Amino acid sequence: MIVALCGGVGGAKLVDGLFRNLPAQDLTVIVNTADDLEFCGLRVSPDLDTVTYTLAGIARKDVGWGIEGDTHNALTMLRDYGVPDWFQVGDRDLATDVLRTSLLRQGRRLSDVTALLTDRLGIAVRILPVSDDDVTTRLLVDGDWVHFQEYFVHRRHAVPVEGVRYEGAEEARPAPGVIDALRDADLIVVVNSNPVLSILPMLAVTGVREALHGARAPRVAVSPIVGSDAVTGPAGDLMRLVGCPASATGVACAFEGMVDGLVIDRRDGQQESAIRGLGPKVFCTDIVMRDVADRARLASEVLSFARSLR
Amino acid sequence: MIVALCGGVGGAKLVDGLFRNLPAQDLTVIVNTADDLEFCGLRVSPDLDTVTYTLAGIARKDVGWGIEGDTHNALTMLRDYGVPDWFQVGDRDLATDVLRTSLLRQGRRLSDVTALLTDRLGIAVRILPVSDDDVTTRLLVDGDWVHFQEYFVHRRHAVPVEGVRYEGAEEARPAPGVIDALRDADLIVVVNSNPVLSILPMLAVTGVREALHGARAPRVAVSPIVGSDAVTGPAGDLMRLVGCPASATGVACAFEGMVDGLVIDRRDGQQESAIRGLGPKVFCTDIVMRDVADRARLASEVLSFARSLR
Numbered sequence: 001m002i003v004a005l006c007g008g009v010g011g012a013k014l015v016d017g018l019f020r021n022l023p024a025q026d027l028t029v030i031v032n033t034a035d036d037l038e039f040c041g042l043r044v045s046p047d048l049d050t051v052t053y054t055l056a057g058i059a060r061k062d063v064g065w066g067i068e069g070d071t072h073n074a075l076t077m078l079r080d081y082g083v084p085d086w087f088q089v090g091d092r093d094l095a096t097d098v099l100r101t102s103l104l105r106q107g108r109r110l111s112d113v114t115a116l117l118t119d120r121l122g123i124a125v126r127i128l129p130v131s132d133d134d135v136t137t138r139l140l141v142d143g144d145w146v147h148f149q150e151y152f153v154h155r156r157h158a159v160p161v162e163g164v165r166y167e168g169a170e171e172a173r174p175a176p177g178v179i180d181a182l183r184d185a186d187l188i189v190v191v192n193s194n195p196v197l198s199i200l201p202m203l204a205v206t207g208v209r210e211a212l213h214g215a216r217a218p219r220v221a222v223s224p225i226v227g228s229d230a231v232t233g234p235a236g237d238l239m240r241l242v243g244c245p246a247s248a249t250g251v252a253c254a255f256e257g258m259v260d261g262l263v264i265d266r267r268d269g270q271q272e273s274a275i276r277g278l279g280p281k282v283f284c285t286d287i288v289m290r291d292v293a294d295r296a297r298l299a300s301e302v303l304s305f306a307r308s309l310r
Numbered sequence: 311m312i313v314a315l316c317g318g319v320g321g322a323k324l325v326d327g328l329f330r331n332l333p334a335q336d337l338t339v340i341v342n343t344a345d346d347l348e349f350c351g352l353r354v355s356p357d358l359d360t361v362t363y364t365l366a367g368i369a370r371k372d373v374g375w376g377i378e379g380d381t382h383n384a385l386t387m388l389r390d391y392g393v394p395d396w397f398q399v400g401d402r403d404l405a406t407d408v409l410r411t412s413l414l415r416q417g418r419r420l421s422d423v424t425a426l427l428t429d430r431l432g433i434a435v436r437i438l439p440v441s442d443d444d445v446t447t448r449l450l451v452d453g454d455w456v457h458f459q460e461y462f463v464h465r466r467h468a469v470p471v472e473g474v475r476y477e478g479a480e481e482a483r484p485a486p487g488v489i490d491a492l493r494d495a496d497l498i499v500v501v502n503s504n505p506v507l508s509i510l511p512m513l514a515v516t517g518v519r520e521a522l523h524g525a526r527a528p529r530v531a532v533s534p535i536v537g538s539d540a541v542t543g544p545a546g547d548l549m550r551l552v553g554c555p556a557s558a559t560g561v562a563c564a565f566e567g568m569v570d571g572l573v574i575d576r577r578d579g580q581q582e583s584a585i586r587g588l589g590p591k592v593f594c595t596d597i598v599m600r601d602v603a604d605r606a607r608l609a610s611e612v613l614s615f616a617r618s619l620r
Contacts, residue, residue: 040408040409040412041408041411041412041415041416042408042412067387070383071381071383071401073380073381073383073400073401073402073405074384074401074402074404074405074408075405076402076405077377077401077402077403077405077406078405078408078409080430080431081405081406081409081427081430081431082430083409090383091381091383091384091387091401091404092383092384092386092387093387094384094401094404094408095383095384095385095386095387095388095391096387096391098350098351098352098384098388098404098408099350099388099391099393101351102350102351102352103351105351106351117391120390120391120392121390121391
């Protein structure tokens with residue numbers, strides 16, 4: 001069993017690559033929920049949906065999130081009603097939120113709802129939210145602890161971030177299957193998601209960090225950073241919030257003691273010894289996934305590298 | 311002040327005609343909520359929405375409900391998730407349901423939510439749900455008390471109906487403004503909505519029947535039936551459930567003691583004496599509204615007739 005820890009768009013591409021290299025039933029994806037939000041009374045789970053849509057083959061090809069060919073008529077109508085429309089949601093995407101919210105209000109757990117939705121879309125990969133309890137990443141911006149989505153989508157990350165915290169993480173329990181999956185895994189991949197926004201909030205959930213730390217399987221992370229820039233999203237400038245540089249070395253720093261190997265871009269090859277000094281072995285390749293072939297190729301390299309670490 | 315009592319599609323057309331004959335602020339529409347339903351966790355108010363969309367000028371021209379040019383991508387996605395899609399809802403229409411549900415869950419009353427939504431769409435006519443409390447029309451079909459929407463949309467009214475009841479009506483209180491509007495009205499129009507499905511459930515709400523009965527204003531109803539057939543919908547074959555024939559005379563029978571005048575189709579002119587025997591004066595005209603001009607013309611005739619009854 002291969003277990004992946006994953007956030008949103010960038011990570012979902014590598015998960016898709018893993019999916020293309022493995023029997024679907026051999027892959028479990030533990031997904032960040034700390035970017036989840038409420039929009040117009042609906043529970044929105046951006047990372048769960050991005051992974052789901054990507055594996056279902058219906059994700060938008062241009063941006064990676066949302067559904068290819070989706071319309072935005074509900075959002076237009078909400079705008080007519082005066083609802084702030086900073087949160088972009090398509091009509092098909094909205095249906096996911098409506099159904100998720102309905103099932104949660106019936107008392108079902110997010111993990112059960114996720115299993116139901118992914119099953120209905122024909123996805124054989126097991127997708128687990130890291131927790132059924134509320135965990136929320138909050139960024140300190142201008143003296144306010146704002147939701148990541150507000151910062152990222154609404155404020156367009158034009159303002160400096162002075163702090164990060166994972167609200168609710170200590171009280172949250174891992175969703176059923178999460179700890180077992182990490183314990184029983186043959187191989188663990190921390191995909192190229194934003195460490196601060198996607199991976200660390202999952203590790204902040206009680207027991208998850210310990211489970212990853214104590215896992216018997218080789219653990220490989222893939223850097224989301226080339227040079228000092230995130231491949232997608234705002235990873236780079238947030239690294240310093242956890243005391244790490246915005247670089248491949250910073251990724252190794254953020255995951256210190258958690259990973260046995262780190263896959264970095266070959267352009268960052270000169271950082272290999274600095275990274276090795278923090279513990280993990282290093283594999284250099286092209287980590288930017290431009291197309292589906294790149295996803296499959298990188299995933300194959302990650303799997304080979306991880307297996308070499310046993 | 312002109313007060314209209316209204317259900318869905320057919321009645322909304324005449325309300326639109328009244329709107330075209332009056333200053334908007336002189337018109338109050340009391341709308342049936344007994345067809346309201348929950349769909350995928352969302353509160354759907356078909357009659358309120360039909361009246362709202364009609365007065366906003368955005369109702370579908372072909373069927374009268376829903377929004378002109380709306381797409382159905384959310385519904386398609388829900389179908390992909392295995393949700394029964396017997397309830398047709400467009401994407402823009404769904405936004406109304408999402409926002410309404412969100413506001414209700416925040417603790418707002420349906421009447422406040424309706425005022426907010428209609429205001430945001432620029433509607434100056436006052437639209438009041440008959441009650442903020444749940445009232446549900448149930449039809450006895452095959453031994454089950456089913457929701458009207460299930461009967462009408464799902465079962466396509468192909469099965470005989472053996473009974474009708476207005477669940478919750480006795481416990482429901484009229485929404486703020488309803489009783490005052492009826493008491494202070496200068497003229498009351500019971501529009502050409504289905505008596506059994508749209509008007510009688512409103513009169514079943516405690517105090518509404520008494521307020522209509524005791525109103526000082528002239529009260530005029532418009533028949534929704536020509537010959538023995540409803541102009542739209544299943545009115546005809548449901549009339550016998552309240553002990554009245556499926557005819558203009560049956561409409562007078564259903565509203566006995568409640569109206570001072572009845573507008574019927576000129577093809578039913580031979581029923582005039584039977585109707586007069588039940589109390590109301592009669593005005594014969596063409597009651598079928600094929601286009602916007604018909605709406606304005608019929609409404610004008612209804613207003614003139616009503617004023618002649620003072």
